[in-house]
Amino acid sequence: MSALLWALIALPLGAGAALLLSGRRWNALAPGLGLAAAAGTFGLAVASAVFRPEASAPLFAGVRAGLRVDGLSAVLVVAVAAVTTAVLVASPGELGPRENRGRFFGLMLLFAGAMTVTVTATTLPPLLMAWEVMGATSWALIGFWWHRPDRVRAADTAFVTTRAADLGLYLAAGAAMAGGVGSLDLTALTGAQGGWRHVACAGLVVAALGKSAQLPFSFWLSHAMRGPGPVSALLHSATMVAAGAYLLLRLHPLLVATGWAAPLVAWTGGVTALALGVVAVAQRALKQLLAASTSSQVGFMVLAAGVGDPSGGTLQLLAHAAAKSALFLAAGAWLTSLGTEQLPALRGAVRRHPLLGAGFVAGALALAGLPPLSLWVAKDEVLAAARAQSPGLYALGLAAAAVAAGYSVKALWYVTRPLPHDHDHDHDHGQEQDGGRRGARGPTRSVSTPVVVLAAAAVFLGVAALPGLSGPLRGVLGGGQQHAPNPWEMALSAAVALAAAGAAWWWLPRSAHAPRTASAGKRWAADWLSMERAARAVLVRPAFALARALAAFDDRAVDGAVHHLARGGLTLARGAARADDHGLDGAVRAVAAGCRRLGAWARRPQTGLLHQYYAQAVVGFTLLLSIVLLVR
Amino acid sequence: MNENLAALLPETILLGAAVVGLLAGSLLPRRRQWAVAVLAAAACLAGLAATAWTMATGREQTVFAHTFAVDAATGLGRLAVLGGLLLLVAMATRTVRSHARESEFYVLLLMSGAGTLVLAGANDLLLLFAGFLLAGVPAYALAAFAKDGRGTEAALKYYLLGALLGTLMLAGTAVLYGAGGSTLYSDLRTTLPHASPALVAVGSLAVLAGVLFKAGAVPAHFWVPDATDGALAPVAAHVTTLTKVGGLIGAYRLAHQVLWGTALDWPGLFALLAALSMSLGNLAAFFQTSVQRLLAYSTIGQVGYLLVAFPVAARTGLAQQSLLFYLLAYTVTNLGAFAAVTALPHARTLEDYRGLARHRPALAAVLVVCLLGLVGTPPTGVFLGKLEVFQAAVEGGYTWLAALAVANTVASLFYYLRWLAPLFRPAPHEQPSAAHRTAGRGPVATACAAATASLLLGLAGGTLLPLTTGPLLR
Amino acid sequence: MLTLVTFLPLLACVGLALAPRSVPDRVCARVWAGTAAADLALVVGLWVGFDPHGGMQYQQNHPWIPAAGVGYHVGVDGLSLPLVAMTCLLFLATALYSLRETRRVRSYVCLFLFLQTVSVGLFVALDLILFFVFFDLSLVGMFFVIAGWGHGGRARAAALTFFLYTFTGSLALLLGFIGLSLAATPHTFDLLELVRGNPLAGQGLYAGLVLLALGVGLAVKTPTVPFHTWLPPAHTEAPAAGSAILAGVLLKMGAYGFVRIAMPLLPGSWRRYALVFVIVGTVSVVYGALVALAQTDFKRMIAYTSVTHMGYILLAVGAAGVLAGTDAQARSLAVTGAVVQMVSHGLLTGALFLLTGVLHDRGGTYAMDAYSGLSSHAPRFAAATGVAAFAGLGIPGFSGFIAEFQILTGSLASQAVATTCALTGLLITAALFLRALRHMFLGPSRLPAAAPATGFRDLVPSEAAATVPLLGAALVIGVAPRFLLDVVEPASRTVTQLVAR
Incomplete structure (x- = not known):
């Protein structure tokens, strides 16, 4: 019996998907095919209402996808299939041959299949x-x-x-x-x-x-x-x-x-x-x-x-x-x-x-x-x-x-x-x-x-x-x-x-x-009680505002923080490089260059430079020494 | 008393080859001087064979009244230095080819290498100092080999700073001798704990100054950028890579054998040195535009990582293992980078490397492997070394140092990428620019070999790691 | 077998790299496609021979660096096999998409082949260091892809940001791994041995710090708020194929790490700090969705939705760590959902990014307001994007629903408030995808000024062949998920049991 139920679902869903994929290719055939599928579904629905099939398949761990046609759903599956068939009969009137009929009929059948699943799901x-x-x-x-x-x-x-x-x-x-x-x-x-x-x-x-x-x-x-x-x-x-x-x-x-x-x-x-x-x-x-x-x-x-x-x-x-x-x-x-x-x-x-x-x-x-x-x-x-x-x-x-x-x-x-x-x-x-x-x-x-x-x-x-x-x-x-x-x-x-x-x-x-002077209450009713306006004011607009604010926050603050961190590192690096290169070496090189200009015979430019190195090294080792002696 | 000269075979071979090379160089015509290079290479190979034989047969021993230890650390140091020398000889062939003093170059290189080996194996303060001189003096000459202004300046700075710290080292040796009554590590180990701490501190620090100078660690690093930038690329590779091997193994031996027994907080000091070296080196490298200068600062940073193994030396067996393996991997990887630089003698700035991937894909690949290797990207050897170092630091309770090293690694990535990114940027001209002219096949092949070795060390590091264990001999 | 699957692309990569220069570009691209297809076929073979209840399978364990406790240990179980399959499928799709690539094709192909090896290797790795190696190499590969083939002048900056940021994360991860291995005696990086030994049980602060390191490392890669800011620029600048791989595969590495490493190896700390992950996940969901809603750049918007989708995963794994008031079924459901979400997001976002590549190829921009009514120019393209968008917003019938339903259903029990907040993500995602569709594809037709005079070309066969199978796979999972869930469920039950011990 479960085959009947699977067929009841598969027919509209499968036919719908096929029509949807075909698009305009079978435009002339689409209404006929769609109607045939709907009529077939109707037949299956009637049969289901009579035989009351039941089916289930494993879905997740411990959870099955169950379907059953019982009293309530028997009425519903027949009704859905019947209305679908009637509506599809009427559809070509509004959906002319120039429209993408494959898409339309396909979607309608997909919908009918989904509705059938909805009413039979257990x-x-x-x-x-x-x-x-x-x-x-x-x-x-x-x-x-x-x-x-x-x-x-x-x-x-x-x-x-x-x-x-x-x-x-x-x-x-x-x-x-x-x-x-x-x-x-x-x-x-x-x-x-x-x-x-x-x-x-x-x-x-x-x-x-x-x-x-x-x-x-x-x-x-x-x-x-x-x-x-x-x-x-x-x-x-x-x-x-x-x-x-x-x-x-x-x-x-x-x-x-x-x-x-x-x-x-x-x-x-x-x-x-x-x-x-x-x-x-x-x-x-x-x-x-x-x-x-x-x-x-x-x-x-x-x-x-x-x-x-x-x-x-x-x-x-x-x-x-x-x-x-x-x-x-x-x-x-x-x-x-x-x-x-x-x-x-x-x-x-x-x-x-x-x-x-x-x-x-x-x-x-x-x-x-x-x-x-x-x-x-x-x-x-x-x-x-x-x-x-x-x-x-x-x-x-x-x-x-x-x-x-x-x-x-x-x-x-x-x-x-x-x-x-x-x-x-x-x-x-x-x-x-x-x-x-x-x-x-x-x-x-x-x-x-x-x-x-x-x-x-x-x-x-x-x-x-x-x-x-x-x-x-x-x-x-x-x-x-x-x-x-x-x-x-x-x-x-x-x-x-x-x-x-x-x-x-x-x-x-x-x-x-009568003259068209609608009262406020009437306008309110005509506007569907302003529900949408309220929803937009209370939910949608704040959500978008929040989204924009967060996007700005994301760009500036979160990403910015990362870049600030990186920038901090770079600044530190520049400092280190300068201390090593320019403060020391740069000054030294400037002195050295100046000395070279004064005369190639003068063999002393490097001496000036090394004074600095010496001082640095000696100070460094002295500091280390004091650390060794003081920290025990 | 063990006076087995065979235990010093690699050192002897290098020195012998140097002497032969000197004689041959003075006899051979200029065109034929390449024979000296072959001799040097052969010496390195022979030394490697001797080392392999020693390590394979397990002939750990101390020789000459325990002044020289042949143990795992020495063995690894020999592997690194001899292998490195081989690569240096190969990469330098084009640079010094037909130079008036071509043979001298190789002779000096061999002598400096021998000195480095002595540094690594010295078990005695005086022998350590001898190694310092033997490794240093030829290197000073090498730095000035090009005889141009920059080279001379570099050599002078290198030499004079070395002179100061060498003096300091000698003074320190004297102080320790006064405090401990001996220069032999095994004696000092027992006597120093009873000596005056101030005396011990002054003396040890002064001795350390010398080895730290060799290693290029803060605060004895000032020569590194200038010397590296000014000297020829192969020479720069030698002074920043090979001497570092000797300096660090020597320092480790000293720390492990002598200093740990004293009541002073040496681990803290080494942790400080490590932190300073890596931070300063990496930060200062950020905005360098000259590739050799950038590599110079990168080596200072690398010393910092290597020093991370020191503070935990007493607490975990991983320390020695990680230090030695890292050194080996670093030697190969750094030499690979320098070989690539040597292969492109006309490219001095980062901008010159733009578009290299298109014109010289092999060299670009070498740079990718070596520079990312220096960052510590797997599966290169340095990654494995870094992993071991971090592991040792965490196990030894210096997690903060490991975290700092991690932060520094990230920072270092920045400047390595500044070099790597232009490689893949389209060059301004479709034609290879002058900067991309290579110095010939030799350096390129060397670079490729080094990069391959670096990768292999990472992939097959498991087979080498057991060699790094084994106690330091007294 | 697994080694072959992993390294086949690398072999092809080496082969291409060594091939003579005269090999034309088209051949390179075809070699890639062929390799990817062969790899996928091998994975299908793996799947066929896989026993869902057999735990870890196809294992290979060789010592690599025995002194450091590192081994070459690979294997697949129900958590990794689907991801391996997804990775291979996505790479094949990318290969097909890239058949029309013209810029430096050989290096491009080599990089992607390399990336495929790295990605597959990561998912099969059962050794922390092996995992890390692949994790890090993926960054290297992607860096060069973005820097070399990105569009726009900011590609290099984006690549640099990407590399620095994610590299920081990877090193944090490394510290965490070291912390893990040191806790075990003897020190080992072997995942299964660590799981068996549970060495950090009862080590409060230490375990917490290790989890922190792991968490930060994985969170950067996943990415979650607030570590996500590298993602949008990287995606905006990356080429389409790179984006597809980045979002489809690389992001999964972080999420997979949570399930594979953080949860089973640190069960105690995971339980204690599960709330943190729940909160981070929920914030990622809502925050990512809201920020995506405010984007005007289509690709950037999709990038932010990735943050949302990854947030669900974190929510699920966090909820699975909270034991109070939940039964095992709910927790296992959440973890299953998380794994399915990884697969699903890979397929769908991969497809979406390839489609944005088509958009950029034709119109030269990602700005949504530059386009309108594209459906009339390119109906196939519009249909594919529409389907991908709906699948992305979690419509039933596609894999996203299967994942999100399980995550939300399984998480609500332990984390009612957070899960309820995360539910709004579904709504916001729907709103933003519909908005994008409306702006770009529907309404009167308008093209950007930069578009060629010939108009907007529809999907060409190679592009369709790249995207449609991805969507088809998502559809199959959405309609008949059992083949996937049969594989995932036993594994996620195991994970929940491991967390609960």
Whole structure:
């Protein structure tokens, strides 16, 4: 059985590496090959979900690289493979034949392989390896169009931020080793001795929050939106950002065992869900809005992990993955065809491409959490679990749900407006956004189909979790029944979502024509709560200042000290040479030269010189004598 | 009483060859005077054979009323001096070829060599002084051999300083005789501890002044830079290298046989001398631009390292071993450097050596081996010697002296590199400059041979080291 | 066998030196490449016949200077064999890279062949004096490489600084060796006998002083803060091949010395002063990374990252010396990581320095702000540098991760605070490599004024053949490290046991 698991990993990784190396050489073939690999991976994933293989290999002394497909990961591997396939189907629309398709598809497959390893890993080293490879592929994909410095800088920011959080995993591995968990097994972490359990837990939590763009790391996700649409759809909505939440879901026993971690995680998730929801509302660019909403929605998953509701969290993950990748693919398609992602410029986008538009609308409605769509079901599940823990968390979650309805409707409202008349105006926006790099091309059927399929999934996935029908899912995930939502809870959340959506729909036309005087709070929210500015002010700039100061110190003080030492030696040497050569010999030679000039017959110049030598030698030996006599 | 003249075979051969050479030189026409060089070389070879025979058959003995010891130290000294003389004769052939007094040169060299051997083996203060004179007087003449202004000046300085310190030495001998009632080391050893310390101190120091002059150690080093710079390169090589062998072995014998028994702090004094010599020599060498002057100061520094073995002589058996081996390695290596200088008679300053590696790769290689060898870079012989010396110093409790020697070694690297670096710098002209014209095959071959020997001493030093052990005979 | 591996390059060197002058330069370079390939093949043979659990193997022990307790004793175990293999691979890469060298090729080739003998010899030496001989000769060889083939007017000054500084270190090392040998009865420099005898056990101050001498000597060569300042100028002025060898092989000599000599021979003092090494290592990591972050010269930046990477090694070996509160697994993990880091750093930094050589060859400068968007001119070059940079910042899948993960995981147990500080090194290194990539390779294309009008040529086959295998080896170690770890782990367990006694 382990061969199945190795194949599941090797196929995307191998195919990805091969495509990456081929570069442009097989540009025409790349989409087909990539898709075939993704489809194959999907098949293997389904087979793995059925057979539940397990595999491990020795890695370090006493540490094995373990992989296993269990209930939770079975769902995840299938979902990852499915979304990957859907996104790759849609990709050729945005990645035209003139692009380096081998690189793109290769990186996407590499990423999918790494994500598969992440979700199946049972020990820390493979988890950490795949985790960081995801980060690296994310860097390469965000900066895919590397001619533009701003995109590359965005990629750098995203990578450095997530890597800062990744250090938590290194810390966790060390703490596990120190705590006596020599196998670095994820499930054994709970048994770490002494304070090391807390350290390990803290490290894992930091890493997970960073990868999932939770507070206070969320800002990198905003930068990640510089990448191509399919990248946002796969990495920065459906899979990679969900990996952190997934890890927390999986490690719930550890969170509980520390005592402090579970509430901390729950509250962080809740606050992120609300705060980033507000941020999403304040955005004026579609992809930025979706990105902030991703953080917010992942916040619900983190909340679920904190309150110990794996099935709710997983359902939220799946539903969100489907909805958000559909939305991102649509946004990317519009960006390609209309050249803009500014909301006001996207008016009537839905009407231009009806099929694509239908998919977008369905996805947005699901994202709004409107009943009876999947995210409503999932969120109710999570909220029920949260209520069992603390009423405060429940209230927070409800508020976040209301905000979710608000930003979803905002996006929906703009794209469903009637077509404006002045196309040129729109195009100006586009030029400003994307430099008019690509001409307006219609999104092909290749984009519409996956969008519709994903949106359909977002709509209907909820059925699987409705009370009474959720048996199979729970069976797969192995979660308990303890937090099934009450009917009144479901009614309340439905009412909140509908009310918020209605309010937003009513309010938007009024605010859209109002004069643009954004309040300070609104600007703050639009700027993603100024997290990046804070990080730059508190960490990055001091680090660079310190670096420059140390470099100067290194050049002047450390190196200088060495040279001073050397210079001191040289000065001493000069002194010695002078005393021997010039003071003595030089004077002597001057005398000698003078005497020679006076006359060759005079045979006495050397006598004068030797007087000095004599004096020196005699004084020297006298000193030695006194030393011998005095020091006994 | 042992009056076995065969024990003094090497010395006798040298003196005999000198006499024959003198006679032959006056009879032979100028063109044929090279025969004297052949004679000298043959004498050296014969002396080496005799030494090897003595050492191989283990004929350690003291002869002539114990005034001369034939032991391991003498044996090593003979090897070094005779081997060195051989190299000197080989490197000097071109320098003095067809000179009006060509044969005299070799005769003086042989006599001075014989004197050096006497210094090394002397077990009696008077014989020591005799060795001092026999080694010194021909060397004074040699220093002035070129008969130019610089050479004359050099010789005069050398001679007059030697005269002063020689007088002092004789006076010291008299004082010690007065204090101990004998000039024989074995007698002094028993009598001096009971004599007045002041008298012993004055006398011993005065005697030491003479041998330190031969060794070129501080504070009797003043002649070294001038004499080396002024004299012909082979002569400079002789006075800075071979006489040093005799002087240091003589001093070691004196210290070990006589001084250690007295109540004075001789180890401290020698440690001081070592520290002063190495520091002064190395520091003063820093900014020299003349290669011969640079080598002169380098030899003063080397005496310092050699003296490190003295303070620990009584405490560890390594001291003698390290001193003798270092001397042997130093002789070969320093002569190699001087041979390279002899081979390039027109290159007097460091700048003249620029680009040498391109035009004279063999000589450049010799310089690399010998100069880095003088620094103590493995695997040359001096490295092994230095290693032994350091080992002896640390074992004898003079770690600070070893550390100082290490610091000095680093400092010395600086000026050796000032010489080495230009070798590999592209020369200003593509054509070999006049400074790179060699004096002929002989010196080049000598230089190569010396460098090879220096390397071999390092690589195969293990076979020679056992020869350096063995007690000093009384 | 080991003697053959060691001295084969020297034989070739002598052969070339004695060959008639009419032998063309190209032949010399090919002879070098052939010799290096043959040597590597021999090492592969050694590896195949190596038994990981067999301790020291392929030993040869002949008396050399018996009177001084010095012998010609060579052998390999799990610590040295990977380094020997890495050395031979790196020299082969350098040989291939240098096929296009045009300046005084014969002496250049001879010097490098000499350096290869010296480097391999150092790693197989089991006698302290033999070790020292090779240690010192490596300085001599590198001095001439930098002074003779360096670029820029400051090459000679840099070479002089390098030689004087590292020579000082080597003499401190010699004093330490003497101190070690004198403590044993009979006096010996044989490493294995000294390990067996552990002569300095219980000699507090004396052992401490010996460790100080050894520590300073090795730290200069490694180099660690504050003895690192010879490194940046030496690298900046050295030719690319020289830099690759200097960083890839010569720096390892210091780090290897810690594992091979300082730890097993002075276990007591090592344990007592382990904290010093931990602190020095941690400071090197963070300080080196920060100073590298502020560099504007690409090659200088890489030079400083070497300080960081070597700092990890020191952290690991220091942590392995602290016994309190750690289990043997963690300590052995740290030491294994340290050895892997030596191999990994050799491969990756060797590749990076060869690539900077390409940069200088085309653009005439290392200044990062002189270039931009090189990817459009030289995609292969950019890809290779990008891969090397990511591998250098420790991305999983390459050898650097395998090393750093083990070091950090193994060290945290005993040195939580220091290791946590050292973790930031990972982040800063990532930031600085990404910054360099962004400045030079990405964005709009711009070349320095000094670049030829023909533009920036991509990697030519000989350059690719030199760098890609190095990166490939790093990838293999990163993906399937067992073949290496199987060899290293038993040896590092032995070392930890020796330290703990």
